[in-house]
Amino acid sequence: MAPAELEQQIAALHPASFAWALACTRWNTAEAEEVLQSVYLSILEGRARFDGRSTFKTWLFAVVRNVAARARRRRWLEARAPWRLLPGAEAEPVDPLTAEEKGARVRRALGTLPARQREVLDLVFFHEMTVEQAAEVMEVSTGTARTHYHRGKLRLLELLGSEDLP
Amino acid sequence: MSSGDDEARLRAAMAEAHRRDAEHTPPFDATWRRSRPRRSTWRWAALTAGLAAAAAGIWLVTRPEPPPTSWPAIGTRWVGPTDFLLETPDLITLRSLPSLDPAADPWTARPAPRGTP
Numbered sequence: 264m265a266p267a268e269l270e271q272q273i274a275a276l277h278p279a280s281f282a283w284a285l286a287c288t289r290w291n292t293a294e295a296e297e298v299l300q301s302v303y304l305s306i307l308e309g310r311a312r313f314d315g316r317s318t319f320k321t322w323l324f325a326v327v328r329n330v331a332a333r334a335r336r337r338r339w340l341e342a343r344a345p346w347r348l349l350p351g352a353e354a355e356p357v358d359p360l361t362a363e364e365k366g367a368r369v370r371r372a373l374g375t376l377p378a379r380q381r382e383v384l385d386l387v388f389f390h391e392m393t394v395e396q397a398a399e400v401m402e403v404s405t406g407t408a409r410t411h412y413h414r415g416k417l418r419l420l421e422l423l424g425s426e427d428l429p
Numbered sequence: 430m431s432s433g434d435d436e437a438r439l440r441a442a443m444a445e446a447h448r449r450d451a452e453h454t455p456p457f458d459a460t461w462r463r464s465r466p467r468r469s470t471w472r473w474a475a476l477t478a479g480l481a482a483a484a485a486g487i488w489l490v491t492r493p494e495p496p497p498t499s500w501p502a503i504g505t506r507w508v509g510p511t512d513f514l515l516e517t518p519d520l521i522t523l524r525s526l527p528s529l530d531p532a533a534d535p536w537t538a539r540p541a542p543r544g545t546p
Contacts, residue, residue: 273461274457277460278454282447296460300460300463300464303460303461307464365445366446366448366449373446384439385443388442389443389444389447
């Protein structure tokens with residue numbers, strides 16, 4: 264794919280990619296921005312290459328998911344670094360998005376689900392993907408994705424049971 | 430509640446969760462541009478490393494020959510620093526066969542008497 268065409272496709276998907284990065288980082292905006300920047304960097308450096316085996320969106324979302332997972336692992340290790348255990352170490356700042364309105368309640372409910380259930384629900388119900396496409400993004404078999412989809416759906420409905428959502 | 434209702438409800442919940450995403454979405458150009466300088470830095474680092482490796486290779490191939498080292502000639506007897514411990518006072522006796530003075534040898538100096546069988 265020519266660099267200009269690549270840039271054009273990425274630009275068109277930028278808002279959706281950011282929304283997906285937010286879902287992957289549990290709505291931490293700073294982290295989602297960092298993830299997306301790393302994704303673009305990987306693409307520009309040729310470390311992530313689109314080979315045409317799936318749709319461009321599916322491939323890009325898979326890259327976002329992998330980069331977010333790597334960042335999450337790095338943060339997990341950093342949080343357990345010895346200097347973090349010293350008294351006076353600062354707590355992580357609360358993102359303004361997590362402390363507001365009805366959407367925040369849904370995000371909190373989503374946050375209680377296992378990562379794969381949360382991911383498949385986000386991909387299917389917000390990004391309008393099929394379960395098969397979600398499976399490609401999550402790099403799991405369609406059967407596994409379908410299982411996570413059904414379990415996640417039931418669990419989220421149960422959690423939202425008392426919520427006054429439409 | 431039907432499956433269709435459930436799905437519509439979940440779709441609405443997801444839309445609610447993502448409702449304010451757009452407000453926080455950074456402009457594409459800024460994110461894309463911020464990725465670029467790091468890319469060129471990486472390339473410069475790789476290019477510099479490559480040039481340094483090439484220069485080292487050229488130097489290794491074209492460097493002047495070092496002066497010949499003066500090695501001892503083959504066959505020179507090497508004397509170990511502790512060889513003197515093997516030198517015993519009777520070493521000369523051990524290294525050579527004892528010889529007798531032929532004049533003092535009664536068997537060679539005196540001819541056999543005539544008539545002896």
